[in-house]
Structure formats: structure tokens, C-alpha cells
Amino acid sequence: MAYDGNLPAPTFDLDTYANNYQGALLPIRLAHISTHCPSLSRHALSSAIDAAKQGKDVQLYARLHDIADRLGFADLAKMDTAWASKQEEANRRELSRLEGELRGYKNNMIRESIRMGQDDLAAHQLSTGGPVPDPNDPHSQHTSGYNAAYQAYGKMRDYCTTPTHIASMTLRLIYTSLLQAVSSRQAGGSPTMYYNTAVSNAHRIRTIGVKEEEMDRLVPIMNASLGIAYLGNGSYRDAASYLLSTHQDYATLGAVHNTDFPRMVASGNDIAVYGGLCALATMDREQLLTRVLGGPFRFFLELEPHMRKAISLYTTAKYEACLNTLRHYHADWSLDVFLGPHVDLLFARIREKSITAYFSSFSQVSLSSLASTFPPAHTTSSDVQHAMELEALSMIQSGTLAARLDVVNGLLVAPRTEARAATHADAKAAADEVERTLLLRLQRVNAVVAGLEVPRGKGGGAQQAGW
Structure with a gap:
């Protein structure tokens, strides 16, 4: 299933979905839905425009109207120019006031006032979307938009006097980095640098040195980030x-x-889906049983019963039912700003794991039987076996599947193993280990007999032994 703009309607209600989030990411999430799901496009875009109008980001408001114009919603494409002009003027006045106050604090050399002034300025840059980049100056990209907010938060570091101040600054840096990553991807750029920045900032939380009760609240955010x-x-x-x-x-x-x-970045339900899919794509059956279904993460899976059901089906070797359950929620997860670009790759890995686990129980399997259990997507009944043949060949060439492909007879054959030779090799290895152990014991006996062993006193220390 391709990650495109023609996704079917999801299973969730859009208004209920929007009520789970707040902040700058809410209109961005709704804009993402509007550009990928035609059935919810108008509703999502209308909600995104309303959410943006409740804030101060005129640039985001204008981008949403551009999306409406591109999608052909003429009524939504009409901007409220009076509101935009009034808000821009209010933003300029507020920015001028905050910069003036910050200059005054720096002249007075009061560190706490400077830190708070810098925090207010960064929060303003974040809520307004930052300065507009100059099209004639390529370097202005680094000091405009959310980059300006990130740099303003970073300047607080020199004026933080307690671990709590550093923790507060670090959380804001993490949030801004994730916001930069999502905005960059939607603008057609690469989010890698911003995600790496979020990782480096999140790892610093453990070394901040705050009190234990405060660290208990920071660590869950660190792990989720x-x-x-x-x-x-x-x-x-x-x-x-x-x-x-x-x-x-x-x-x-x-x-x-x-x-x-949980409301500004990812809710508990999101953590359940992100963690469940990543675990299903990378962990074996034993790890899924102990760490996912049997560990503390089960609390999150209770929020998303279908994810728990899919993992349970995989662990009980019901691979077809597991893939069908996941496929039912493909549209929902593709509309998530963090998970959407990775859904198809995660599904492909889970499918490969399922095929490999299914095939491990047989010496050979017909391609028609394999195709009936794991029907390839977007194929007609006439070329299902051919598509399965190509998929199996790709898995063999990549080393994912240890098998041979018999194209003439339409079979997938497991590699032959010489049980007799393997038993002889295991026996020889065991004999070598026994011989090595006996030699080491014999050397110790000889050392004791020759008086070369260092005696120990009652306390076991070298001083009591005469050293």
C-alpha cells in the first residue's frame, strides 16, 4: 500500500482525534490528513484553519489556505486578511517589546531576568512561526521559522542557574526539534538533522541532576521522545x-x-501504536511475549486493543490474521505525521518476518499455498503466484529467507542440512571443551603440588598472607 494522497477513510472520528492534541502540531496534523485522505480533506482542512486562527502563526494560516487552493476548495482558500494583518501587527509589537525588555535585562546583568526574558522571546518565536525567510538570502533559512525559536531557547543555557532550569530548557529544545522535523518533511525537506538534534537533547536529561521525583516525570518524556x-x-x-x-x-x-x-506531541495511544509496530517489525516471538505482551508496555496496549490483538496473533503463529488486522488500520496509521512515512516499510518487514517464520516449519512449500496464506497486495488472481515468486526471490537475494526457489515446480525448498555431520561436529566440540577443562584442572593440581599456589590468610587478603 503506497503512502500517497488517496488513502481510504480511517476508522477514527476526526473531531475526537483532534481533541487529543493541542499546540502548534495540531493544525499540522490536520493539514497532513487533508492532503492524504480525500474523504476527510475538507473537514480536516477547515478544522486546521480554525485551529491556526486561534493561535498567532500567520505563516501557518497562509500555508493552509494555499493547500486549500491547491485542493480546489475555493471557499476555504479565501483568507481573512483583516485578521492576518491585525495579528501580524500584534506579533511585531510583541516581538519589539520582548526584545526591548531582554536588552534591558542584559544591561542590568541579572541572570534570572535574562533567562526568563530569553524564554519569553523563544516562546513568542515558536507561537508565531518565527521570522519569514528572505527569498534573496539562502542563509536566512537558518535564522527563520522554527529555527529562530530553537536558537532562542538554546541561548538560555548560559543563564540557567539550577538543574530545574536546564530541564525546562531541554524539554523545550526537544519539542522544538520534533516540530522542526515534521515541518521540514511537509515542506519536502529532510527531517534527519532535526531528529538527531532531538536525540542528543533527550539523552542529556539523565545527566541534568534534578531531584529523583522530578526525574521520574522527565524519564517517560525522554523515552517517548x-x-x-x-x-x-x-x-x-x-x-x-x-x-x-x-x-x-x-x-x-x-x-x-x-x-x-502527551497532548502536544504524542498521546498514550500513539506510543502504543508506534511501539507495537516497531516491536513487531524487529523483535522475535520470545521478546514479544516477554517485553511487549508480558511487560509494563501492556498498559499502553490496553489503549489500542487491535495492536495487542495483532501481536498476540503473531506470537500464536496466526500470521494471516495478524496481517489482516494490521491492514485494517493502515489508513489510520498512514495519516499520522510521525508514523505515516514509515508504515509501508514497517508492514513490509512484518510481512517478511511472518513469511520466514511460517516457512521455517516446512521442508518445502508450494508458491500457490504461500500466496493463499500471504496474498500479495495490488495483484489480480492471474498473477498472484508470479508476484509471490518475485517476492520470495527478493527475500532470498537479500538474505532474509534461507531457501531455494524451484521455479519449474513452483516450490520454495528449505536448504538441506546434514544432521549426521552436525551431530558429529557438536560431539567433537563438547569433547574439546571437556579436554580443555581437564587440562586446566591438571595444571592447578600440579601448581599446588609444586608449592606455587599463593596461600591466603583468614581474611583472604594479601597482607595477611605475608605480602
């Missing part, structure tokens, strides 16, 4: 590891240092 950042970069195993380590308190954390991650 690392999981999302690694997911964005395609490091699915690392993403699964951190997402599965996220404490269940994350879903009910609320605002930490005025940053409500």
Missing part, C-alpha cells in the same frame, strides 16, 4: 527499545515545565 526520533530516522529497533521502556505514567503526566508532551 527518543522513540519518536529514532522512528523518524528509520532506526526501528532503537525506537522499539525506548518506546517499550516508556513508563505508563506518561499517559497521565500532564504539563511538565509548561510542556504537555
Whole structure:
């Protein structure tokens, strides 16, 4: 299934979905849905415009109207120019006031006032979308948009006097990095640099030195942020590891240092889906049973029963039912700004794992039987076997599947193993290990007999032994 702009209607209700989020990412999420799901396009875009109008970001408001114009919604494409002009003027006045106050704080050399002034300025840059880049100056991209907010937050570091101040700044840097990554991808750029920045900032949380009760609130955010950042970069195993380590308190954390991650970035339901898919694509059956279904992460899976069901089906070797369950929610997950670009690759890995696990129980399987259990997507009944043949060949060439392809007879044949030779090799290895152990014991006996062993005193120390 391709990640395109023709996705079917999802299973969730758009208004209920929107109520789970707030902040700058909400209109961006809704804009993403509008450009990928025709059945929800108008509703999502209308909600995105309303959400943007409740904020201060005129640039985002204008981009949403450009999307409406591109999609052919003439009524939504008409901007409220009076509101935009009034808001731009208010933003300029507020920016001038904050910059003036910050200059005054710096002249007075009061570190706490400078830190708070810098925080207010960065928050303003974030809420307004930052300065507009100069089309004639390519370097202005680095100091415009959300980049300006990130740099303003970074300047707080020199004026932080307590670990709590550093923790507050770090959370804002992580949030801004994730916002930069999503905005960059939607603009057609690469989000890799921003996800790497989020990773480096999140790793600093453990070394901040805050009190234990405050660290207990920061660690779930750290794990969730690392999981999302690694997911964005395609490091699915690392993403699964951190997402599965996220404490269940994350879903009910609320605002930490005025940053409500579950509502501003990813909810507990999102963590369940991200972690479940990454784990299903990278972990074996034993790990899924112990770390996912049997570990603390099960709390998140209770929020998404279909994800828990899919993992349970895989662990009980019901691969076809597992893939069908996942396929039913493909549209939902493709409309997520963090997960959407990776859904098809994750599905492909899960499918390859399922085929490999299914085939491991047989010495040979017909391609027609394999195709009936794992029907290839977007194929007609006439070329299903041919598509399965090409898929099996691709898996063999990549080393994913240890098998031989018999094209003439339409069979997938497992490699022959010489059981007799393998038994002889195991026996020889065991004999070598026994011989080595006996030689080491004999050497010790000879050392004791020759008086070469260092005696130990009652305390076991070298001083009591006469050294």
C-alpha cells in the first residue's frame, strides 16, 4: 500500500482525534490528513484553519489556505486578511517589546531576568512561526521559522542557574526539534538533522541532576521522545527499545515545565501504536511475549486493543490474521505525521518476518499455498503466484529467507542440512571443551603440588598472607 494522497477513510472520528492534541502540531496534523485522505480533506482542512486562527502563526494560516487552493476548495482558500494583518501587527509589537525588555535585562546583568526574558522571546518565536525567510538570502533559512525559536531557547543555557532550569530548557529544545522535523518533511525537506538534534537533547536529561521525583516525570518524556526520533530516522529497533521502556505514567503526566508532551506531541495511544509496530517489525516471538505482551508496555496496549490483538496473533503463529488486522488500520496509521512515512516499510518487514517464520516449519512449500496464506497486495488472481515468486526471490537475494526457489515446480525448498555431520561436529566440540577443562584442572593440581599456589590468610587478603 503506497503512502500517497488517496488513502481510504480511517476508522477514527476526526473531531475526537483532534481533541487529543493541542499546540502548534495540531493544525499540522490536520493539514497532513487533508492532503492524504480525500474523504476527510475538507473537514480536516477547515478544522486546521480554525485551529491556526486561534493561535498567532500567520505563516501557518497562509500555508493552509494555499493547500486549500491547491485542493480546489475555493471557499476555504479565501483568507481573512483583516485578521492576518491585525495579528501580524500584534506579533511585531510583541516581538519589539520582548526584545526591548531582554536588552534591558542584559544591561542590568541579572541572570534570572535574562533567562526568563530569553524564554519569553523563544516562546513568542515558536507561537508565531518565527521570522519569514528572505527569498534573496539562502542563509536566512537558518535564522527563520522554527529555527529562530530553537536558537532562542538554546541561548538560555548560559543563564540557567539550577538543574530545574536546564530541564525546562531541554524539554523545550526537544519539542522544538520534533516540530522542526515534521515541518521540514511537509515542506519536502529532510527531517534527519532535526531528529538527531532531538536525540542528543533527550539523552542529556539523565545527566541534568534534578531531584529523583522530578526525574521520574522527565524519564517517560525522554523515552517517548527518543522513540519518536529514532522512528523518524528509520532506526526501528532503537525506537522499539525506548518506546517499550516508556513508563505508563506518561499517559497521565500532564504539563511538565509548561510542556504537555502527551497532548502536544504524542498521546498514550500513539506510543502504543508506534511501539507495537516497531516491536513487531524487529523483535522475535520470545521478546514479544516477554517485553511487549508480558511487560509494563501492556498498559499502553490496553489503549489500542487491535495492536495487542495483532501481536498476540503473531506470537500464536496466526500470521494471516495478524496481517489482516494490521491492514485494517493502515489508513489510520498512514495519516499520522510521525508514523505515516514509515508504515509501508514497517508492514513490509512484518510481512517478511511472518513469511520466514511460517516457512521455517516446512521442508518445502508450494508458491500457490504461500500466496493463499500471504496474498500479495495490488495483484489480480492471474498473477498472484508470479508476484509471490518475485517476492520470495527478493527475500532470498537479500538474505532474509534461507531457501531455494524451484521455479519449474513452483516450490520454495528449505536448504538441506546434514544432521549426521552436525551431530558429529557438536560431539567433537563438547569433547574439546571437556579436554580443555581437564587440562586446566591438571595444571592447578600440579601448581599446588609444586608449592606455587599463593596461600591466603583468614581474611583472604594479601597482607595477611605475608605480602
